[in-house]
Amino acid sequence: MTDADHKIKSLKDKGGRIIGCFPLYPPLELFHSMGLTPVVLWGLRDFVKTSATADRHLQSYACSVARHLVEFVLSDQGRFLDGLFMYNACDTLRNLPEILNCGLGDNGRALPIFKTHIPMTPPKQTSAAGYLNARILALIMELEETYGVVFSPARFRHSVALYREARSLCKELEILVAKGSLSYGRFSQINHAGYFSTVEDHIKLLKKVLNEDSLSHTKTSPSAVPVIISGILPPPPGLIVALEDAGFRVAANDIASERRSYDYAPDTADNPCSYYADFYFNHFPCPTLLYSADKRIAMIKKLAADSGARGFVFIGEKFCEDEYFEIPHLERILKETGVAILPLEISIEDDANNKAYVTRLEAFHEMLRG
Amino acid sequence: MPEQRKDDKPKEQKEKTGHQKTEAGKRLSKIMINDYMRLHQKATEGAFVVWIAIVVPAEIFSGFENVVYAVPESHAAMSAGKGVGPLQCEKAEGNGFSPDLCSYARIDLGTAFDGGKDSPTFGLPKPHLLVSDNNNCTLLVKWFDVYHREWGTPHFILDVPFCYEQQKERDLDYILLQYRDLIATIEKMSGQKFDASRFREAVQNTGESLAHWKRFLKAAKHRPSGITVFDSFVQMAPFLTSRGAKELVDHYRLLADETEENVARGIFPVPNEKYRLLWDNIAPWHQLNKMSSRLASLDANIIAASYTYCMGSLEGEFDLYAYDGGDPLTYLARTQNFSVCPHGLELRYQSMQRAIAEVGIDGVVFASNRSCKVYSLMQMDMLERVNRELNIPAVMIDVDHADVRKYTEEGVFARIEALLELIDAKNNHALS
Secondary structure, eight states: OOHHHHHHHHHHHTOOEEEEEOSSOOOHHHHHHTTEEEEEOOOGGGTOSOOTTGGGTSOTTSOHHHHHHHHHHHSGGGGGOSEEEEEOSSHHHHHHHHHHHHHHHHTTOOOOEEEEOOOOSOTTTOOOHHHHHHHHHHHHHHHHHHHOOOOOHHHHHHHHHHHHHHHHHHHHHHHHHHHTSSOHHHHHHHHHHGGGSOHHHHHHHHHHHHTOGGGGSOOSOTTOEEEEEEESSOOOHHHHHHHHHTTEEEEEEEETTTHHHHSOOOSOOSSHHHHHHHHHHTSOOOTTSGGGHHHHHHHHHHHHHHHTOSEEEEEEETTOHHHHTTHHHHHHHHHHTTOEEEEEEEOTTGGGOTHHHHHHHHHHHHHHHO | OOOOOGGGOOHHHHHOOSSOOOHHHHHHHHHHHHHHHHHHHHHHTTOEEEEEOTTSOTHHHHTSTTEEEEOHHHHHHHHHHTTOHHHHHHHHHHTTOOTTSOHHHHHHHHHHTTTTTTOTTOOOOOOSEEEEETTTOTHHHHHHHHHHHHHOOOEEEEOOOOBSSSOOHHHHHHHHHHHHHHHHHHHHHHOOOOOHHHHHHHHHHHHHHHHHHHHHHGGGGSSSOSOOHHHHHHHTHHHHHSTTOHHHHHHHHHHHHHHHHHHHHTOOSSTTOOEEEEEESSOOGGGHHHHHHHHHHTTEEEEEEHHHHTTTSOTTOOSOOOOOSSOHHHHHHHTTTOSSTTBOHHHHHHHHHHHHHHHTOSEEEEEEETTOHHHHTTHHHHHHHHHHHHOOOEEEEEEOSSOGGGOOHHHHHHHHHHHHHHHHHHHHHHHO
């Protein structure tokens, strides 16, 4: 049994219904509060070894996140899911629900797929809170009808508190990476474990790691060059090793599955509608949250200034247009503030090709060391 | 309509087949030149300039006395058609934009950041306001954001929910709310007052134009077809640049009249039409003449396209959704999802099924378009369903709508010829 199989089995053994959420920022607290176990279907490289099934449904110019997701849901491993949830995170993901329906139908399977639309209007332009309220309430009703569960404000408050704690612990852990006490590779592994475990288990894991004695001292060389790492997902493990071996220290991250996900947690949890209005509209900026574009550049500059980063390593998810449109402008702005940028592109086949990046990382390191 | 006997064909038709310049085609060139000249002129004279995504309801701008609009996607398609697509793409790539980004965007960015150089229309006048929408694609929002950041131009995002089913009332209300905010934004920025009667007239014109458009497309029902899809591709252009104008009504009326007249006279683009095909995706703008002639030489005609029959219909439908004279803003909101990209697979399949039955299709060409993921990333399952459930042969070809560097003619025609063989095999099997 692989590690991935263990993770799935351990989740299933807990007995709850499991909702496979499409990336990037699903309403995890809501599912949890209704007795469902949300997992987020990204970072699935360890779970799917090929993309053969996905390739029957998606052209090769779909990103690896989408292809891995389709492969996973349609594979035997995907049989442990009791439902799927998606929102309009990007052009590719919004096309997937019916493609998955076709694939599931071919295998004689069916899954409830919950779809919602998160408003993408800038709040100063159009007040979309009313529309978001309607969509959140509709989602709650669909979940209640489908699974015979009932929404409870008290349980929602409890779930919000748990996710808030987990996010806060992730931030604490990130500080250790910035200080050089914890490798970025290990941090990413621990952070991502949360996407395939219950929030309670993730909190336990985060606390356990934070209490490790070994984290009280710095491990990376004092001469390590501080950089920000940015992208949708962290780079494949081999590339992280290459990055750290080349003499970089990840002083901050702007990764969608990491900082962009855990940076902001609303204070109030009086009701799910106001909670998610706050959650989405004040979210850490991300190119996929279209209304957050104006804030993004300022936030990256602040991140660079606060972390003392001298470089910005962009882990480009091949075919992710949302990310790529911003890069030329970001590069220019960062250069003006004295931060150099190294754009790398990761495609679905690149797990085993990290050596190709090593030379570029070494050259970048040399350049930054001056 | 009576079918023409082959030996009655007019002389000129025996010499050239495929997509040919008709009277409506000649008039189209004039309209496009006038539209772009008027745009530049009015902008120079101080009009408030808006750049819009292709499906932003431009009738709204007609409600203002001195607001003009430009459509970068349409300009990019024209640039590709005129052969300057790769040149402008390379300029954008030289500025750091990935070659994997949509070729419309790359052409537009290449043109805009080079001051309109090499553009068939001398580029577009600089905007005072950018209006994008995410129902066709979110990348459009990202694309317009580039200008928003570079030039500091305000950017209004129309957020339109995707349709897995027919549009819901809550979505319509949400769209209406945003239209009202857009009108208020323009009033505030331009200092002009929105005139509801001018706006209503524009919507009436659009409704009428689309009725003629549908009449024009109907000529595909005839055997042989009265049109090729290449005619309809190019004739879409004024719908984007003159939406809501009286000139558009007149043009589409004449286009439909001329087409019907040609059919009655026995003038057909592919007189020996043996294969009646349907195209699924945006037009390959750089290949219109070449592809049309080469298909005609094989007695094949692409007579319909999801890209063109969606105009004037609701999501999942094929027939005209007529404007009934009611609230014009509501009509626009209800038709906001008319283009294929914001439709789910079921809706796309539903309308394609109707098209196949209505115009009599023998085979479907699914053009897998690297520059348009939203259009393309459903096609593998669509193809499977068309094959299996409708027993219609279909193939997938690789194209890029505006970047000819990503297109190989021989590879595409090998697939199309295989499709024609499949159609032959099916027909022979039916006979035996």
